[in-house]
Amino acid sequence: MVKAHICTNNLNLWFGDNHVLYDVSMCVFENRITAMIGPSGCGKSSLLRCFNRMNDLIPSARIQGSILLDEEDIYHPKARVTDIRTRVGMVFQKPNPFPKSIFNNVAFGLKIQGKHSKSEIMDRVEKSLKDAWLWDEVKDRLHSSAMSLSGGQQQRLCIARALANGPRVLLLDEPTSALDPQSTAKIEELCLDLKSKVSILIVTHNIAQAGRISDYTAFMYLGELVEFGESSQVFTVPKDSRTEDYLTGVFG
Amino acid sequence: MSKRELRNLAGKSLVGILCAITAGMLIVFLYGIFSRGIGVLSWEFISQPPRSGMTEGGIFPAIVGTFWLTLLSIAIALPMGILCAIYLYSYGRPLWFVKLVKLAINTLVGIPSIIYGLFGMAVFVNMLSLDVSLISGALTLAILALPLIINAAEEALQGVPKDFTEASIALGAPISKTILRVVLPTAMPNILTGTIISIGRVAGETAPIMFTAATFYSRRLPSSLSHEVMALPYHIFALMTEGSKGSLQAPIAYGSAVVLLLMVLGVSSIAIIIRYRFRRNKQW
Amino acid sequence: MQIMEKSFKTLSYIAALFSIAAVFGIILSIFLEGLPLFKVVSIQEFIWGNAWYPTHGEAPQFGIRNLLIGSVYATLGALVIAVPLGLGSAIFISEIATPRLREIAKPAVELLAAIPSVVYGLFGMAILAPFIRELFDLSTGLNLLSTSIILGLMVVPIIASMSEDALSTVPKHMREASLALGATQWETITGVVLPAARSGIVGSVLQGFGRAIGETMVVLMVAGGSAQIPGSIFESLRPLTSTIAAEMGETVMGDLHYRSLFAIAIVLFLITFVTNLVAELVFLKRRLK
Numbered sequence: 001m002v003k004a005h006i007c008t009n010n011l012n013l014w015f016g017d018n019h020v021l022y023d024v025s026m027c028v029f030e031n032r033i034t035a036m037i038g039p040s041g042c043g044k045s046s047l048l049r050c051f052n053r054m055n056d057l058i059p060s061a062r063i064q065g066s067i068l069l070d071e072e073d074i075y076h077p078k079a080r081v082t083d084i085r086t087r088v089g090m091v092f093q094k095p096n097p098f099p100k101s102i103f104n105n106v107a108f109g110l111k112i113q114g115k116h117s118k119s120e121i122m123d124r125v126e127k128s129l130k131d132a133w134l135w136d137e138v139k140d141r142l143h144s145s146a147m148s149l150s151g152g153q154q155q156r157l158c159i160a161r162a163l164a165n166g167p168r169v170l171l172l173d174e175p176t177s178a179l180d181p182q183s184t185a186k187i188e189e190l191c192l193d194l195k196s197k198v199s200i201l202i203v204t205h206n207i208a209q210a211g212r213i214s215d216y217t218a219f220m221y222l223g224e225l226v227e228f229g230e231s232s233q234v235f236t237v238p239k240d241s242r243t244e245d246y247l248t249g250v251f252g
Numbered sequence: 253m254s255k256r257e258l259r260n261l262a263g264k265s266l267v268g269i270l271c272a273i274t275a276g277m278l279i280v281f282l283y284g285i286f287s288r289g290i291g292v293l294s295w296e297f298i299s300q301p302p303r304s305g306m307t308e309g310g311i312f313p314a315i316v317g318t319f320w321l322t323l324l325s326i327a328i329a330l331p332m333g334i335l336c337a338i339y340l341y342s343y344g345r346p347l348w349f350v351k352l353v354k355l356a357i358n359t360l361v362g363i364p365s366i367i368y369g370l371f372g373m374a375v376f377v378n379m380l381s382l383d384v385s386l387i388s389g390a391l392t393l394a395i396l397a398l399p400l401i402i403n404a405a406e407e408a409l410q411g412v413p414k415d416f417t418e419a420s421i422a423l424g425a426p427i428s429k430t431i432l433r434v435v436l437p438t439a440m441p442n443i444l445t446g447t448i449i450s451i452g453r454v455a456g457e458t459a460p461i462m463f464t465a466a467t468f469y470s471r472r473l474p475s476s477l478s479h480e481v482m483a484l485p486y487h488i489f490a491l492m493t494e495g496s497k498g499s500l501q502a503p504i505a506y507g508s509a510v511v512l513l514l515m516v517l518g519v520s521s522i523a524i525i526i527r528y529r530f531r532r533n534k535q536w
Numbered sequence: 537m538q539i540m541e542k543s544f545k546t547l548s549y550i551a552a553l554f555s556i557a558a559v560f561g562i563i564l565s566i567f568l569e570g571l572p573l574f575k576v577v578s579i580q581e582f583i584w585g586n587a588w589y590p591t592h593g594e595a596p597q598f599g600i601r602n603l604l605i606g607s608v609y610a611t612l613g614a615l616v617i618a619v620p621l622g623l624g625s626a627i628f629i630s631e632i633a634t635p636r637l638r639e640i641a642k643p644a645v646e647l648l649a650a651i652p653s654v655v656y657g658l659f660g661m662a663i664l665a666p667f668i669r670e671l672f673d674l675s676t677g678l679n680l681l682s683t684s685i686i687l688g689l690m691v692v693p694i695i696a697s698m699s700e701d702a703l704s705t706v707p708k709h710m711r712e713a714s715l716a717l718g719a720t721q722w723e724t725i726t727g728v729v730l731p732a733a734r735s736g737i738v739g740s741v742l743q744g745f746g747r748a749i750g751e752t753m754v755v756l757m758v759a760g761g762s763a764q765i766p767g768s769i770f771e772s773l774r775p776l777t778s779t780i781a782a783e784m785g786e787t788v789m790g791d792l793h794y795r796s797l798f799a800i801a802i803v804l805f806l807i808t809f810v811t812n813l814v815a816e817l818v819f820l821k822r823r824l825k
Contacts, residue, residue: 256720256723257720259720259722259723260720260721260722260723262722263722263725263726264632264721264722266624267624267625267627267628267631267632268628268632269624270620270621270623270624270625270628271624271625271628271629273621274621274622274624274625274692274696275625277621277689277692278648278689278692281656281659281689284659284663285655285658285659288663331551332551332554332555333551335547335548335550335551335552336548336551336552336554336555338548338551339548339549339551339552340552342548343545343548343549349552352556353552353555353556356555356556356558356559357555358812358816359559359809359812360555360558360559360562361812362746362750362808362809362811362812363562363750363805363808364749364750364751364752364777364804364805364808365750365752366750366752366777366780366781366801366804367562367566367750367801367804367805368562369781370565370566370569370780370784370797370798370801371561371562371565371566373784374565374566374568374569374798375561375565378789395558395562398555398558399555402555426540426541427541427544427545428540428541428544428545431544449650452650453650455652456650456651456652456653456654456655457652458652458653458654458752458753459752459753459777459781462781462784463784463785485652485654485753486654488654488655488658489654489657489658489753489756489757492657492658492661492662492757493757502662505658505662506658506662509654509655509658512652512654512655513651513652513655516650516651516652517647517650517651520646520647520650521643521647524643524646524647528643
């Protein structure tokens with residue numbers, strides 16, 4: 001039996017008067033990759049951004065229901081949003097490294113926490129870069145600008161940056177949609193390698209990608225979680241006709 | 253609360269307080285001027301010349317003087333500025349010349365206004381023997397306004413999508429037609445706002461006209477380009493530093509300052525509103 | 537058709553030439569009028585002499601050291617006030633204020649930048665200086681403190697509006713990346729947004745410096761005018777610009793005093809020109825990155 005790592009419970013989300021998510025209940029399991037698919041505007045990115053409370057940045061956002069991270073409600077009034085975001089890492093659609101050196105990008109999260117020694121930071125940066133399969137490419141130029149890297153390298157740097165915080169869960173928001181096929185393949189392989197270390201939730205509009213790498217798949221449609229289950233089942237014998245229509249390309 | 257949260261709160265409060273201090277100081281400043289000057293305003297004040305050795309009467313000649321100085325200088329600088337911007341936008345060759353023009357514009361922007369005054373005095377007043385006159389002042393202010401207008405116009409032209417130009421050229425229109433019929437009309441609202449902002453700047457300048465155009469007292473309104481003129485900003489300065497009845501002159505200075513502020517802020521607000529409307533209605 | 541095209545091109549070319557001519561005209565005129573001073577007074581004596589008695593009958597002296605230092609003091613004093621206030625306001629408006637407040641604050645800052653300097657001078661001379669005089673029980677309120685406050689107040693909107701522009705061009709996804717790593721908003725501002733906007737902020741400060749050191753009316757009305765190095769913030773001073781403005785009226789065209797004021801203008805021009813170049817280079821460096 002796999003352990004649920006982070007779960008939503010009857011989650012509803014509004015932006016102003018706009019009801020974006022309806023009663024969503026799903027889980028991300030430990031050391032598994034969960035993929036979220038669905039047509040654009042279905043609410044999958046908004047749902048992803050609930051898991052590390054990035055929706056807090058939108059003043060009109062209102063939430064109902066709960067999200068439990070290791071049995072702890074992340075929307076509890078006493079929960080510390082900065083802690084949650086250290087434990088739940090996120091990688092964005094477009095690679096967004098800071099205009100700093102490669103080293104300082106990865107060290108950023110550790111430095112702001114202010115409780116790590118220099119050598120500790122050094123070690124963690126090296127380990128994270130190795131985990132993100134970037135170390136060999138950048139070890140000789142850790143102090144050159146992150147902007148000098150290629151798009152695929154930048155995205156792996158962003159993954160390393162998130163890993164440096166030692167998160168339990170990694171959220172990936174269409175991480176390959178801005179990349180070429182080769183870089184995409186590399187990131188997919190990387191995800192498969194990483195799942196032994198972190199639980200992964202990936203939003204993708206690429207159905208094939210979800211099929212290639214995910215253990216579980218969630219299909220979202222118009223703010224509703226239509227279907228959620230093991231990928232082998234969702235892709236072969238979907239329970240809902242809307243899932244089947246989407247997977248066979250009737251709409252999307 | 254953790255140390256980091258504390259620092260977060262402290263930092264955000266600090267910039268909030270700094271912003272509040274800024275706003276407070278500016279409110280005290282505006283209140284100081286308006287509270288002392290608004291009572292002086294009357295129809296007589298803006299429609300009559302000064303009387304009794306500057307202690308009574310109005311500031312009508314100064315308003316008229318500032319109006320003419322501003323109008324003339326913008327009338328000179330505007331076509332010049334737009335043409336120069338067009339050069340930079342559409343011909344832009346040879347490269348070294350463009351760089352030189354840009355360096356010149358940036359230098360002009362940075363030159364202190366008192367140096368414009370000296371230049372105007374040396375060249376227009378003395379060398380060209382135009383004397384201290386409306387035209388000397390207007391020419392000096394025109395050169396001061398020129399880089400402002402060039403910058404505004406160039407930015408406006410750059411804001412026109414290249415597709416428009418390319419579409420026009422692809423249809424066989426020559427560059428001049430493309431610019432006059434397609435680019436300029438599209439860029440006009442932005443050029444206009446830039447120009448209006450320079451109007452505010454020009455109307456409020458004192459140092460450039462001190463030695464080129466302005467006089468403390470003139471009985472007549474300017475009827476020719478070669479007359480000396482009264483001007484609002486200079487009038488404020490002169491009321492405070494010249495003449496013998498300081499305490500009687502000060503209220504008139506405040507009144508003039510309110511009139512000048514209303515003119516400059518009014519004109520700039522118009523520019524900001526036009527720009528706001530234009531940006532909101534923009535179709536492309 | 538061809539003629540129209542040609543003449544249009546020529547006209548715009550002439551306009552571009554004219555802007556260069558204007559700069560050369562200004563430089564030429566102040567150098568031609570000012571340089572002859574150095575036939576009589578050595579450059580060293582001029583820059584570093586500490587006595588400014590241009591109208592002394594037998595032995596006029598043309599040392600601008602005190603004036604130069606007066607300008608520097610007034611400008612630094614202004615920046616001490618304007619940089620924290622301007623940058624703080626910019627950060628508040630760009631990063632913390634609600635969108636509604638921002639929509640009001642941004643044009644307000646722009647409007648304030650348009651206020652004529654003579655009005656600031658009036659406020660400083662007639663309202664602030666008497667207040668400072670009574671507050672600190674001084675013989676005059678026309679001193680370095682009042683000058684710095686007024687000049688600073690004048691420069692705040694310039695620094696605030698340019699810095700705000702620089703901050704708001706930092707893409708939103710940078711802030712998101714930082715927050716998603718568990719940074720607080722303040723850590724995001726100091727660790728990511730400010731460094732990314734650095735060159736724009738430095739540019740705004742340089743612009744403020746240029747504006748303050750070249751400002752005439754405020755210092756003419758508020759600085760008090762004695763040609764000494766102020767020993768404290770309560771003493772009066774006489775910067776370069778106000779010297780030109782105050783004394784040009786007394787000169788006879790072509791005499792030494794007249795030339796010395798143009799020579800001061802040369803110094804002033806060089807200072808602002810170099811400031812501008814530095815600002816250019818700062819921006820250029822950013823563009824190359």
